[in-house]
Amino acid sequence: MTAMNVGAANREALERLCRARPAWTAVRPAREAIGLSGRTLLHAGPPIEWKRMCWPMRGAVRAAALFEGWVRSAEEADALAAAGEITFAPCASHGAVGPMAGIISPETPVLVVEDRVNGTSACSFIADGPWGHQLRFGAHGPETLAGLAWVRDVAAPAFATVLEREGPIDLASLMAQALSMGDEMHMRNAAATGLLARRLAAPLVAAAPNAAELEKILRFVTRDNDQFFLAWSMCAAKAAARAIEDLPGSTVVSTMARNGIEFGIRVAGLGERWFTGPASVVDGLYFPGFTAADANRDTGDSAIMETYGLGGMAMAASPAVQKIVGAKSFADAVQTTRDMGEICVGGNPLFPIAPLGGDGTPTAIDIRKVVQTGIVPRINTAIAHAKASRMIGAGIATPPSGPFVDALVAFGERHPG
Amino acid sequence: MTAMNVGAANREALERLCRARPAWTAVRPAREAIGLSGRTLLHAGPPIEWKRMCWPMRGAVRAAALFEGWVRSAEEADALAAAGEITFAPCASHGAVGPMAGIISPETPVLVVEDRVNGTSACSFIADGPWGHQLRFGAHGPETLAGLAWVRDVAAPAFATVLEREGPIDLASLMAQALSMGDEMHMRNAAATGLLARRLAAPLVAAAPNAAELEKILRFVTRDNDQFFLAWSMCAAKAAARAIEDLPGSTVVSTMARNGIEFGIRVAGLGERWFTGPASVVDGLYFPGFTAADANRDTGDSAIMETYGLGGMAMAASPAVQKIVGAKSFADAVQTTRDMGEICVGGNPLFPIAPLGGDGTPTAIDIRKVVQTGIVPRINTAIAHAKASRMIGAGIATPPSGPFVDALVAFGERHPG
Structure with a gap:
C-alpha cells in the first residue's frame, strides 16, 4: 500500500464525514432498532467483561437488568452477570453510542438517526428521565427506574408521534447553526438544546397524552439541562462515522x-x-x-x-x-x-x-x-x-x-x- | 463645566448602563403600563406630526385606530388623524420603545421590563401576531387586526399568567448568555429566542386557555421567527438607558x-x-x-x-x-x-x-x-x-x-x- 493510496483513502474518509447529513427519523425500542434480543446489553467503549467493569458501568448494568425485569434486586443483577447470563457487547459495534457507562438494553427506547447521503444510521438512548440519578453514571435506585419507565412510556412515544407527523428533523443544519452559537456539541449543547426545543415544543402539544404529561415532557426537553441534545449530537456523529x-x-x-x-x-x-x-x-x-x-x-x-x-x-x-x-x-x-x-x-x-x-x-x-x-x-x-x-x-x-x-x-x- | 466634570458624569452614565439588570416582570395594556389615555398613539423616533409621517407609520396608525375601535376604515383613520383628533408622541419620551413604525395604542398589551438596580422600567409591544402582515411595517388589513386581537386576548394573558406564577425572568443573564451564543441582540436574536422559549414552554401549558391555543402560542414563541426576542431586548436596553x-x-x-x-x-x-x-x-x-x-x-x-x-x-x-x-x-x-x-x-x-x-x-x-x-x-x-x-x-x-x-x-x- 503506497502513501499515495492511503492518502486517497483518507480523502475519501474525510469526504464521507463531511458530506453526511444526519437526520432524526424515529424513536424505537433498541430491540427493534438495533436488533437486541435476549439478555444482551450494549456498553460504552471497547469490549469488556463483567468482572473488569468499573463501578458506574456495573451500576448501569444493575439498572438495565431491573428495568428489563430480568431481576428484582441489584444483588440478583450482579449474580446474573457474574454467572455469564448476560451477553455484553460494545455499542460501537452495533451502530450505537452510549454516553458514560453507555448501557443500552432491548426495551430501551432509542433515537434513530439516519444519514441518507452515505446510507448509514445510528442509535442512542435518549436520557434517563427528568429526575436526575442517571443510569449513565451508575444509578439504579427507584428514581432512576421510574425515570427510565417514564421515558419509555411517555416521552419516547410522544417524540415518535412528533416525528411521524412532522417528518425527519435535519440534525446537520441544526448542529451547524448550534456550532455558530458556541456549542462544540460535546460538553456544550446549550444552543442545540434550544433549537431542538423550538422544533419540538408546538408539535408536542398534540403528541402528549395529557396536559400534565405535556408539561413534564416540555420541562424535560427545555429546562435545566443544557446537555439534553447530547444524545442527538452523538447519534449524528455516529451515523457519520459509520460511513x-x-x-x-x-x-x-x-x-x-x-x-x-x-x-x-x-x-x-x-x-x-x-x-x-x-x-x-x-x-x-x-x-x-x-x-x-x-x-x-x-x-x-x-x-x-x-x-x-x-x-x-x-x-x-x-x-x-x-x-x-x-x-x-x-x-x-x-x-x-x-x-x-x-x-x-x-x-x-x-x-x-x-x-x-x-x-x-x-x-x-x-x-x-x-x-x-x-x-x-x-x-x-x-x-x-x-x-x-x-x-x-x-x-x-x-x-x-x-x-x-x-x-x-x-x-x-x-x-x- | 470642566472636561473633568463631564468625564465623571460620563463614567457615571457608563456605570449605570453596566450595572442595569433588567428583568421581565409583567404584561399589561399600554393604558395601564404607560398611562396612555384617550386617542393617543406613541410612535418610533423623534417627534413627528401626522402630515409628515412616512407611509409605514401611517399604515400602522390606521391599524392602531382600527384595533382601538376609533374608526371603521383606513380612510376614517386618515381623516381622524388629519383632523388632529389623534395625539401623537414619541415612545422614547414615555419609557417605551417601538420597532419600525413603533405605534403603540392604549389597548396594546406591552411587555413591562424593570431594572431594580437603577429603579427604572420600560415597555414595548410584544409582536403583531403569528400571521405576518405586521403593523410595524404599516400593515393594517384583516390578518393584522386578527393578529393584534389574538395577542391581546390569548398570548398576552398567557404570558402574564406565567410571570405571575414563575416570577420575573432575568433578561440580563439571558442576554449575556445569548451574546456569547452569537446574538448581537438587534438583527440577530436567535439564541435569545431559544433561551426564552425554553423558559416559557413548560409553564405555558398551565397558562394557556386550551390545547389548540397552547399549540398556537408555542408556535408563536418557538417557530419561524428568530427575531421574536427583539421586543424583550429592546425593552431591556430601554430600561437600562432610562437610567x-x-x-x-x-x-x-x-x-x-x-x-x-x-x-x-x-x-x-x-x-x-x-x-x-x-x-x-x-x-x-x-x-x-x-x-x-x-x-x-x-x-x-x-x-x-x-x-x-x-x-x-x-x-x-x-x-x-x-x-x-x-x-x-x-x-x-x-x-x-x-x-x-x-x-x-x-x-x-x-x-x-x-x-x-x-x-x-x-x-x-x-x-x-x-x-x-x-x-x-x-x-x-x-x-x-x-x-x-x-x-x-x-x-x-x-x-x-x-x-x-x-x-x-x-x-x-x-x-x-
Whole structure:
C-alpha cells in the first residue's frame, strides 16, 4: 500500500464525514432498532467483561437488568452477570453510542438517526428521565427506574408521534447553526438544546397524552439541562462515522470510545479490530466537594464527537465551553483547534469557525499524523464519580498514544510495502 | 463645566448602563403600563406630526385606530388623524420603545421590563401576531387586526399568567448568555429566542386557555421567527438607558431613534431635547425582488440596542449577523466593534466578547468622541418597504453626524466655560 493510496483513502474518509447529513427519523425500542434480543446489553467503549467493569458501568448494568425485569434486586443483577447470563457487547459495534457507562438494553427506547447521503444510521438512548440519578453514571435506585419507565412510556412515544407527523428533523443544519452559537456539541449543547426545543415544543402539544404529561415532557426537553441534545449530537456523529467503519486502506480513526477502564480506537482500514490502552484520568474542573480522587477514569462513547471533528477538536468555536472544561483562554482554545488540525485530514465545511477565518472544524483523525506529531486528540468530557452514581465535574481527557501506535503497526502489517 | 466634570458624569452614565439588570416582570395594556389615555398613539423616533409621517407609520396608525375601535376604515383613520383628533408622541419620551413604525395604542398589551438596580422600567409591544402582515411595517388589513386581537386576548394573558406564577425572568443573564451564543441582540436574536422559549414552554401549558391555543402560542414563541426576542431586548436596553435620560453634565447618548423621516438623538445632560437630521438610506441586503429603490428610510426605536452597547456596537460577538446585514468578514466585524470603542466611554463587563480577549461591548456613546473622531454609531437594522407593509431586507444604517454636532454645541451653550 503506497502513501499515495492511503492518502486517497483518507480523502475519501474525510469526504464521507463531511458530506453526511444526519437526520432524526424515529424513536424505537433498541430491540427493534438495533436488533437486541435476549439478555444482551450494549456498553460504552471497547469490549469488556463483567468482572473488569468499573463501578458506574456495573451500576448501569444493575439498572438495565431491573428495568428489563430480568431481576428484582441489584444483588440478583450482579449474580446474573457474574454467572455469564448476560451477553455484553460494545455499542460501537452495533451502530450505537452510549454516553458514560453507555448501557443500552432491548426495551430501551432509542433515537434513530439516519444519514441518507452515505446510507448509514445510528442509535442512542435518549436520557434517563427528568429526575436526575442517571443510569449513565451508575444509578439504579427507584428514581432512576421510574425515570427510565417514564421515558419509555411517555416521552419516547410522544417524540415518535412528533416525528411521524412532522417528518425527519435535519440534525446537520441544526448542529451547524448550534456550532455558530458556541456549542462544540460535546460538553456544550446549550444552543442545540434550544433549537431542538423550538422544533419540538408546538408539535408536542398534540403528541402528549395529557396536559400534565405535556408539561413534564416540555420541562424535560427545555429546562435545566443544557446537555439534553447530547444524545442527538452523538447519534449524528455516529451515523457519520459509520460511513468509514470499513474503508479499506484508510488510516482515519472511525471510533474513539472509553469503558472507564480502557480507551480504545478503531481505524477505517482495519474494520472491527480494537486498539486499546488505559483510560486516562481526566484533567478537569470539579463540582464543589469533589476532587480527582473521587473520579472514575475516562468513560463513554461520547468521544464519537471528536471522531467526527467536534468537541475538543472544535474548541475555538466555543468560548463558553472553556469555562466548563477548564481551558485557559480563548487563545488557548484557538491553539487547541489548530493543533487538532495537525492530526486531521482536513476541515468540515459544514462547521466553519468564524475566528479561524471560516475554516471548518478539523475532521478525520489520521493515526499516521498522531504518531508523527505526538499530538493525540483532545477529548472534552464529563467526569463520573467512581462509586457514587453521579457527575462530579468536566474536563479534558488526553488519551494514551499507545493505541494509535499499535494501530499504525497493525496497518503496516496488513499493508506491507 | 470642566472636561473633568463631564468625564465623571460620563463614567457615571457608563456605570449605570453596566450595572442595569433588567428583568421581565409583567404584561399589561399600554393604558395601564404607560398611562396612555384617550386617542393617543406613541410612535418610533423623534417627534413627528401626522402630515409628515412616512407611509409605514401611517399604515400602522390606521391599524392602531382600527384595533382601538376609533374608526371603521383606513380612510376614517386618515381623516381622524388629519383632523388632529389623534395625539401623537414619541415612545422614547414615555419609557417605551417601538420597532419600525413603533405605534403603540392604549389597548396594546406591552411587555413591562424593570431594572431594580437603577429603579427604572420600560415597555414595548410584544409582536403583531403569528400571521405576518405586521403593523410595524404599516400593515393594517384583516390578518393584522386578527393578529393584534389574538395577542391581546390569548398570548398576552398567557404570558402574564406565567410571570405571575414563575416570577420575573432575568433578561440580563439571558442576554449575556445569548451574546456569547452569537446574538448581537438587534438583527440577530436567535439564541435569545431559544433561551426564552425554553423558559416559557413548560409553564405555558398551565397558562394557556386550551390545547389548540397552547399549540398556537408555542408556535408563536418557538417557530419561524428568530427575531421574536427583539421586543424583550429592546425593552431591556430601554430600561437600562432610562437610567441616563436625565444625568446632568453627561455627554453620553441616552436615545437614538428614527421615525422613517428623521434620525434623532437625546443626550444624558440635555434631558428631553431632541437633535435630529435626515434618516439615512440603509446599506443592506435585500430579499429577492427588492432593491434600495423600494426601501423606506431608516426607521424604528430599535437603535436603543446600539445606545445600550449591543447591535452594531457588538458586531464582533456575532459572526452570524454579518450575513444578515451584509458585513464583509469576521475581521471587518471585529474592526467595527473596535471603531465603536473609539466613541464609547467604556465596555460592559456583562457582555464580554471572547475574540476580543473578553473585553465588554463598547457602551455609552460620547457625543464629544463622535464629533472628534468623525465616527458615527453603526446601527444594524431591518429595512421596511416604503409602501408595501413588509420587511424587504436588513443592513447597516449610518446615521447623519449633524445631530451629534448640534447636541455638542447645545451642551457647550448650556455648560459654558
